[in-house]
Amino acid sequence: MRLTRGELKQLAGPVVVGLVLTLGGAALVWSTGEALRSGQRHFAAAQAERRQNTERLARIAEEEREVKEKIDLYQRLKQLHILGEERRLEWADAMARIRKERELLDLRYTVERQRLLTSVAAKPGNIDFYASTMKVDLALLHEEDLLRFLADLRESGNAYYAVRKCGLMRTGQAVSGAGMTPRLRADCEIDLITLVDPAKK
Amino acid sequence: MTKRLILYLSADEHYLYRAERTALELEGKFSADEAGLNAFREYLRSAQGALFAVLADLAGEDFHEEQIPYLRGADREALLARRLAQRYRDTRLAAALSLGQVLTPERRNERVLLASFTNTQQLSQWLDALEEAGARLAGVYSTALVAPALAAALGARDARVLLVSANRAGLRQCYIEKGRLRFARLERIGELAPEALAGFVRSETQRLVQYLITLRALAREAGPMQVLVIAPPGRRAAFEQALHADGRLTFRTIDYADAQRALKLRRLPEGAAAEALFVHLAAQKPPRQQFANRDERRRYLLWQLQRAIVGAGAAAFCLCALVGGSRSLDVINVRTATAEQRELARSAAQQYQRITSSFPVTDTSTENLKAAVVEFRRIAERSSNPEPAFIHISRVLQKYPQVELDALRWSVGKPGEVRLPTARTQPQGAAEPIDTMVLVEISGRVNATQRNDYRGITAQVQSFASALVGAGYELVRTQLPFDVTSEGVLSGDIGGSAESGEAPRFTVVLGRRLR
Numbered sequence: 030m031r032l033t034r035g036e037l038k039q040l041a042g043p044v045v046v047g048l049v050l051t052l053g054g055a056a057l058v059w060s061t062g063e064a065l066r067s068g069q070r071h072f073a074a075a076q077a078e079r080r081q082n083t084e085r086l087a088r089i090a091e092e093e094r095e096v097k098e099k100i101d102l103y104q105r106l107k108q109l110h111i112l113g114e115e116r117r118l119e120w121a122d123a124m125a126r127i128r129k130e131r132e133l134l135d136l137r138y139t140v141e142r143q144r145l146l147t148s149v150a151a152k153p154g155n156i157d158f159y160a161s162t163m164k165v166d167l168a169l170l171h172e173e174d175l176l177r178f179l180a181d182l183r184e185s186g187n188a189y190y191a192v193r194k195c196g197l198m199r200t201g202q203a204v205s206g207a208g209m210t211p212r213l214r215a216d217c218e219i220d221l222i223t224l225v226d227p228a229k230k
Numbered sequence: 231m232t233k234r235l236i237l238y239l240s241a242d243e244h245y246l247y248r249a250e251r252t253a254l255e256l257e258g259k260f261s262a263d264e265a266g267l268n269a270f271r272e273y274l275r276s277a278q279g280a281l282f283a284v285l286a287d288l289a290g291e292d293f294h295e296e297q298i299p300y301l302r303g304a305d306r307e308a309l310l311a312r313r314l315a316q317r318y319r320d321t322r323l324a325a326a327l328s329l330g331q332v333l334t335p336e337r338r339n340e341r342v343l344l345a346s347f348t349n350t351q352q353l354s355q356w357l358d359a360l361e362e363a364g365a366r367l368a369g370v371y372s373t374a375l376v377a378p379a380l381a382a383a384l385g386a387r388d389a390r391v392l393l394v395s396a397n398r399a400g401l402r403q404c405y406i407e408k409g410r411l412r413f414a415r416l417e418r419i420g421e422l423a424p425e426a427l428a429g430f431v432r433s434e435t436q437r438l439v440q441y442l443i444t445l446r447a448l449a450r451e452a453g454p455m456q457v458l459v460i461a462p463p464g465r466r467a468a469f470e471q472a473l474h475a476d477g478r479l480t481f482r483t484i485d486y487a488d489a490q491r492a493l494k495l496r497r498l499p500e501g502a503a504a505e506a507l508f509v510h511l512a513a514q515k516p517p518r519q520q521f522a523n524r525d526e527r528r529r530y531l532l533w534q535l536q537r538a539i540v541g542a543g544a545a546a547f548c549l550c551a552l553v554g555g556s557r558s559l560d561v562i563n564v565r566t567a568t569a570e571q572r573e574l575a576r577s578a579a580q581q582y583q584r585i586t587s588s589f590p591v592t593d594t595s596t597e598n599l600k601a602a603v604v605e606f607r608r609i610a611e612r613s614s615n616p617e618p619a620f621i622h623i624s625r626v627l628q629k630y631p632q633v634e635l636d637a638l639r640w641s642v643g644k645p646g647e648v649r650l651p652t653a654r655t656q657p658q659g660a661a662e663p664i665d666t667m668v669l670v671e672i673s674g675r676v677n678a679t680q681r682n683d684y685r686g687i688t689a690q691v692q693s694f695a696s697a698l699v700g701a702g703y704e705l706v707r708t709q710l711p712f713d714v715t716s717e718g719v720l721s722g723d724i725g726g727s728a729e730s731g732e733a734p735r736f737t738v739v740l741g742r743r744l745r
Contacts, residue, residue, distance in 0.1 A: 030528070030531060033280025035243070035530050039536065040535065040536060040539065042536075043535075043536040043537075043539040043540045044539055046540050046543060047539040047540050047542055048543065050540075050543030050547040051545060051547065051550075053550075054547035054549065055550060057550050057551060058554050058557070060554075061554040061557035061558050061561065061611075064557070065557050065560050065561050065564065068560075068564035068565050068568065069564055070522075070570050071564075071565075072567055072571065074569035075572045075575060076571050079571045079574040079578065081575075082574075082575045082578035082582065083578050085578070085582055086578045086581055086582050086585075089585050089586070092586075093585075095600055096590060096592070096599060096600075097589075097590060099599055100590045100599065101606075102607075103592065103594070103599050103603055104603060104634055104645060105594075106606065117317075130319075130425075134444050146609075149601045149604075149605045150601070151595070151598040151600075151601035152595060152597040153595060153597075153598070153599070156427075156598055156605060158605060158606075158609065172620065175616070176620065179615065179616070182526050186511045189609070189613075191609065191610075191680075192611075192613070192614070192615060192616060192640075192642065193641065193643060194639075194640065194642075195616045195639075195640045196639045196640070197637065197638040197639075197640075198636065199636055199637070210460075221706055224606065226594050226598050227598075228594040228598040229593055229594045230314050
């Protein structure tokens with residue numbers, strides 16, 4: 030049956046209604062599909078959260094033991110100002126104080142730029158370990174002066190002192206009667222390690 | 231709801247019925263003359279949008295059986311149109327009804343029943359009125375075309391059935407073969423007394439059967455044929471008494487009220503006769519084949535198309551709604567499950583918080599506390615201090631007064647990072663790869679021994695180096711003042727006068743694994 034223009038016009042209304050109904054149905058299917066997908070995503074997230082929380086709860090006894098075991102060291106790091114920003118002025122003060130107290134003949138040092146040593150994933154933020162390498166040149170009367178210097182440095186705090194290199198050699202200078210002549214020289218490289226905890230109050 | 235109107239045409243008067251699901255209402259009554267036609271035209275002005283069907287119950291129907299080649303589609307249509315044109319002068323109200331296939335030795339044929347009215351004028355005027363009014367004409371039927379559906383509804387199961395009913399137009403007789411109309415006729419009843427109707431039915435039935443045999447539409451030796459008679463209200467007993475079976479006919483009489491029930495026709499206008507059954511069926515189950523051509527039904531077909539489009543849209547919407555409903559149920563289930571999971575997670579978190587609140591007070595999170603301490607310990611494990619090495623070397627030196635040290639180099643780091651005196655990066659005997667190690671390079675001299683006393687110097691250096699091994703230290707390398715290996719050059723100046731006063735120098739490298 031070939032339709033005339035007038036008949037086609039008469040079909041326009043039903044076609045529009047049919048299209049509206051079809052599109053409405055398609056929109057309904059799409060919207061419910063979206064709602065379902067969104068619901069499934071939320072379900073997966075909730076399930077993962079529940080699993081994580083349950084597992085954490087199951088590990089709580091072990092965690093308690095771990096916390097008790099580690100809290101002392103953490104507090105010690107905090108007391109020694111190893112935990113926190115670098116305190117270069119305190120380092121300089123410590124060097125001056127050690128030289129004076131130990132009556133070291135000569136003490137030269139340079140502290141290089143700070144660098145990121147490592148970053149450990151944690152929650153709520155990463156723990157960043159930084160290191161600044163200090164190069165020390167010492168004139169010594171006796172080798173024990175070096176050991177005492179290192180011990181004093183450790184005691185001064187404000188960083189964890191990880192000695193990387195230390196060389197000890199004779200100066201070869203003859204001992205004169207007028208003053209104290211250094212018999213040994215020491216050169217060391219020491220990493221001054223600090224760590225930053227973003228969750229620390 | 232669209233109004234469905236059936237115009238029942240008889241020779242004297244025409245009745246317009248409004249068909250409902252289980253009822254018929256009389257909308258109008260028109261005489262079969264010009265006045266009636268004008269009244270009908272007047273009525274049509276107020277019946278815009280209604281669907282019309284015409285049910286003709288007229289004498290003078292022609293039925294003619296033919297065989298045509300078995301064809302389909304446009305070819306069949308064209309062939310049937312040609313056959314109808316050959317048989318009828320006016321094909322406006324002509325139809326070809328299929329009676330099934332016939333297999334001949336040569337080919338497959340189709341039996342068709344060509345049907346029309348001998349006088350189409352009485353119908354045409356009324357159809358023209360419908361056309362002029364722009365009415366939607368669903369179809370033009372005759373009571374004969376509806377008869378097979380009525381017979382089936384009344385439970386006629388036999389292969390050959392003669393349906394007899396007393397309509398307003400007269401006594402309608404329809405011969406149905408295997409559910410298909412084969413022949414029909416209308417005999418006027420006139421002023422016949424109701425008591426005489428049963429006898430009239432009997433005599434007319436016998437006449438018709440005789441005629442069918444003459445036409446060879448019915449085989450003489452075909453056996454008794456069932457005659458289904460719809461008795462007027464209250465006349466069933468009289469009909470059953472008058473209509474008794476013989477060798478050719480068996481009668482089955484149905485009360486008009488029973489026929490109405492069988493068709494689920496609960497209400498009909500007063501005075502309506504058996505034609506109401508045909509009208510009801512023409513409205514509710516119209517036969518596929520009818521007399522109106524496609525042009526006359528064009529508005530109806532357009533209306534059907536409009537309804538089909540909207541219906542398809544509605545069906546699509548319903549289907550989508552079903553899918554959407556099913557998904558909505560899934561969404562509800564998923565949301566319920568999500569809420570349960572969240573509640574469990576919250577409960578576990580609260581329990582965790584409650585328990586951890588009794589933990590030692592920290593000024594950071596547990597995770598950070600653990601991470602900070604674990605990593606710090608790892609760094610500390612890889613660190614060392616020169617003091618233990620110096621003490622170890624001092625103790626050994628006390629046993630070797632002839633050895634004098636020039637320099638000590640202590641270093642710590644990964645094997646690739648520390649400055650090793652040779653290319654060897656880990657001490658002999660180290661089974662596992664070394665992560666971090668301490669290396670101590672000892673440079674010294676052996677006093678009180680002749681420089682040319684290779685054996686003595688070698689023994690003393692090796693003894694000293696061996697003494698250094700222990701307390702975690704391993705010997706990495708020993709460098710003598712001279713090369714005693716096969717790859718090196720060994721030289722001497724025995725008894726020479728130019729004896730150097732400098733003691734022979736050596737180097738011993740020790741290593742200690744940290745991790």
